[in-house]
Amino acid sequence: xxxxxxxxxxxMTPMPKRWLTSLMLRCEGSDILVDCGEGTQIAMKEVGWxxxxxxxxxxxxxxxxxxxxxPGMLLNMANADRTDPVIMIGPKGLxxxxxxxxxxxxxxxxxxxxxxxxxxxxxxxLGPYVISCYKVSHSVPCYGYSFTxxxxxxxxxxxxxxxxIPLAYWSRLQKGExxxxxxxxxxxxxxMVMGPDRKGLKVTYATDSRPTDSIVRAAADADVxxxxxMYGEPGSEGKAREYRHMTMQEAAAMAxxxxxxxxxxxxxxxxxxxxxxxxxxxxxxSIFPASFCGKDGLMKTLDYxxxx
Amino acid sequence: xxxxxxxxxxxMTPMPKRWLTSLMLRCEGSDILVDCGEGTQIAMKEVGWxxxxxxxxxxxxxxxxxxxxxPGMLLNMANADRTDPVIMIGPKGLxxxxxxxxxxxxxxxxxxxxxxxxxxxxxxxLGPYVISCYKVSHSVPCYGYSFTxxxxxxxxxxxxxxxxIPLAYWSRLQKGExxxxxxxxxxxxxxMVMGPDRKGLKVTYATDSRPTDSIVRAAADADVxxxxxMYGEPGSEGKAREYRHMTMQEAAAMAxxxxxxxxxxxxxxxxxxxxxxxxxxxxxxSIFPASFCGKDGLMKTLDYxxxx
Numbered sequence: 001x002x003x004x005x006x007x008x009x010x011x012m013t014p015m016p017k018r019w020l021t022s023l024m025l026r027c028e029g030s031d032i033l034v035d036c037g038e039g040t041q042i043a044m045k046e047v048g049w050x051x052x053x054x055x056x057x058x059x060x061x062x063x064x065x066x067x068x069x070x071p072g073m074l075l076n077m078a079n080a081d082r083t084d085p086v087i088m089i090g091p092k093g094l095x096x097x098x099x100x101x102x103x104x105x106x107x108x109x110x111x112x113x114x115x116x117x118x119x120x121x122x123x124x125x126l127g128p129y130v131i132s133c134y135k136v137s138h139s140v141p142c143y144g145y146s147f148t149x150x151x152x153x154x155x156x157x158x159x160x161x162x163x164x165i166p167l168a169y170w171s172r173l174q175k176g177e178x179x180x181x182x183x184x185x186x187x188x189x190x191x192m193v194m195g196p197d198r199k200g201l202k203v204t205y206a207t208d209s210r211p212t213d214s215i216v217r218a219a220a221d222a223d224v225x226x227x228x229x230m231y232g233e234p235g236s237e238g239k240a241r242e243y244r245h246m247t248m249q250e251a252a253a254m255a256x257x258x259x260x261x262x263x264x265x266x267x268x269x270x271x272x273x274x275x276x277x278x279x280x281x282x283x284x285x286s287i288f289p290a291s292f293c294g295k296d297g298l299m300k301t302l303d304y305x306x307x308x
Numbered sequence: 309x310x311x312x313x314x315x316x317x318x319x320m321t322p323m324p325k326r327w328l329t330s331l332m333l334r335c336e337g338s339d340i341l342v343d344c345g346e347g348t349q350i351a352m353k354e355v356g357w358x359x360x361x362x363x364x365x366x367x368x369x370x371x372x373x374x375x376x377x378x379p380g381m382l383l384n385m386a387n388a389d390r391t392d393p394v395i396m397i398g399p400k401g402l403x404x405x406x407x408x409x410x411x412x413x414x415x416x417x418x419x420x421x422x423x424x425x426x427x428x429x430x431x432x433x434l435g436p437y438v439i440s441c442y443k444v445s446h447s448v449p450c451y452g453y454s455f456t457x458x459x460x461x462x463x464x465x466x467x468x469x470x471x472x473i474p475l476a477y478w479s480r481l482q483k484g485e486x487x488x489x490x491x492x493x494x495x496x497x498x499x500m501v502m503g504p505d506r507k508g509l510k511v512t513y514a515t516d517s518r519p520t521d522s523i524v525r526a527a528a529d530a531d532v533x534x535x536x537x538m539y540g541e542p543g544s545e546g547k548a549r550e551y552r553h554m555t556m557q558e559a560a561a562m563a564x565x566x567x568x569x570x571x572x573x574x575x576x577x578x579x580x581x582x583x584x585x586x587x588x589x590x591x592x593x594s595i596f597p598a599s600f601c602g603k604d605g606l607m608k609t610l611d612y613x614x615x616x
Contacts, residue, residue, distance in 0.1 A: 013384060014347070016354045038380040039322070039347050046324045064383050064412040072346040072376050076321060100411040103404070104372040 002027045002149050002201045006298040007043040011230055011269040012065055019043040019296050020065050021269040023205055027149055030127040032056045034205055040069040041076045047297050052080040056126055059090030060207055061142035062097050071105040078108050085111040091141040092116045117143050134218050136209035139244045144206035146218045153195030160193045201302045207269040211250045219255055222262035223302050227251040229267030232280030248280055252287035264290040310335045310457050310509045314606040315351040319538055319577040320373055327351040327604050328373050329577040331513055335457055338435040340364045342513055348377040349384045355605050360388040364434055367398030368515055369450035370405050379413040386416050393419040399449040400424045425451050442526050444517035447552045452514035454526045461503030468501045509610045515577040519558045530570035531610050535559040537575030540588030556588055560596035572598040
């Protein structure tokens with residue numbers, strides 16, 4: 001199971017009733033925060049999620065509206081008695097920016113470990129997650145992320161019985177252990193009883209960017225594709241191009257192009273000038289039907305489907 | 309006339325429905341912001357005040373909850389097309405902290421000019437204000453401020469007529485000009501027609517601190533004395549001492565001791581643990597009757613009283 005929450009959906013500047021764009025993921029007690037603008041810690045308090053279990057922070061880029069809340073968040077985590085290290089992932093320069101901002105958060109009781117991205121794509125296995133980082137196209141170096149929770153193949157109990165594998169070994173084999181039994185003089189391997197890996201859960205995230213092939217590739221087969229929809233009104237493509245952002249329609253076109261399509265597209269990072277993104281959702285659905293307007297505090301729980 | 313607004317009244321950490329402690333003053337189109345924690349720019353948008361006219365920012369000290377919103381606020385002022393310089397006042401080190409935090413606010417279209425405080429008291433005349441800075445007692449260097457809008461003496465029209473001062477000079481004399489008339493072969497000085505300076509408007513501000521004589525002196529004769537009331541519940545003095553803060557009762561005792569008393573005491577900087585400061589106001593009023601609980605968005609307009 002994977003919980004996600006859109007803590008905020010605003011771009012550029014925080015507004016009354018619209019927090020800055022941020023996503024939080026929870027899985028097996030290990031949480032990920034994606035971007036942390038001014039006020040994100042308050043948005044987190046509003047939805048009642050705790051900052052203590054944030055093991056990983058991912059930053060799309062280092063513009064103020066995506067990272068200005070970092071020192072407050074770290075102080076908040078310290079107040080919540082966190083002592084475990086936090087892994088910080090973001091474009092090259094993240095360490096220096098963090099160090100600068102943290103002049104007002106001295107003496108944190110936990111370590112920050114940095115992964116600075118500079119390749120077109122990079123992948124990290126961290127806790128229950130596989131995090132795929134991919135370069136997008138903004139006015140400064142910027143990355144999108146796919147978060148996957150992999151799922152092992154089906155355990156074949158009939159085959160385990162056939163092979164005479166003692167019951168005590170079954171769960172260890174399911175966890176991937178190779179077991180040699182000295183009495184039986186046999187070695188049991190997971191692949192003897194485990195089917196091929198099944199489809200896991202996948203959330204793809206992209207903001208702030210022009211449309212790119214890298215986003216289309218990342219969005220393929222996602223359970224949820226969360227994407228910037230900075231503008232929606234007719235004629236806003238020029239503005240989107242000028243500021244290196246994208247329209248809801250451009251995001252929908254990427255979802256439609258991704259093969260297989262993501263199950264759904266959820267918009268975030270709205271321009272302060274766009275008060276009611278829903279005004280444009282019908283137009284957007286003519287491009288990609290499973291499009292939805294995200295809003296602050298939107299939560300979803302993703303689970304494996306029964307039949308798989 | 310002097311407008312004031314408590315943009316926020318929370319201490320330590322921003323909370324849903326309670327912004328971090330911040331005060332804004334407006335007088336003759338020149339505004340002062342005192343402290344700027346995470347979210348202060350949103351609080352300002354909520355009350356509908358503009359950041360464009362902030363000519364002066366005063367910082368009590370450099371703890372995160374008092375300065376973490378600075379880069380966002382400066383970006384906000386840039387978005388509002390400010391180009392005039394901003395005077396930054398605060399304890400020694402303010403320049404370095406600002407420089408560090410502003411790594412995410414590059415290329416501001418206005419200059420920041422710094423006044424770093426290190427004396428027990430310092431006074432600056434800036435625009436319509438006289439700003440008196442006084443050291444208080446916290447865990448790090450910390451200053452309180454009195455903001456005074458001075459008021460000139462009364463203009464004596466009868467005397468001006470008696471002295472044969474041409475009508476055209478009256479307003480210039482009221483503004484403090486010395487005028488020599490070559491035809492009349494006379495020099496007219498303001499003191500010929502102006503009475504002694506009258507009482508101006510005074511707002512005194514103090515947070516975060518233990519009670520000090522400097523605060524008592526500063527609060528004397530204030531129209532409004534805004535002071536930290538971190539705790540209110542019986543038995544909280546020990547906690548206040550330990551964390552170098554003060555209780556509502558200690559603040560009230562200072563107001564009562566100030567000679568002449570301030571007209572009113574308004575509390576701010578509540579601990580997140582204190583949900584309803586009003587629970588303690590009756591107790592506090594037994595110490596200083598004109599005590600009031602500040603709350604986010606509280607506005608007051610101070611004006612000269614008629615009879616003065």
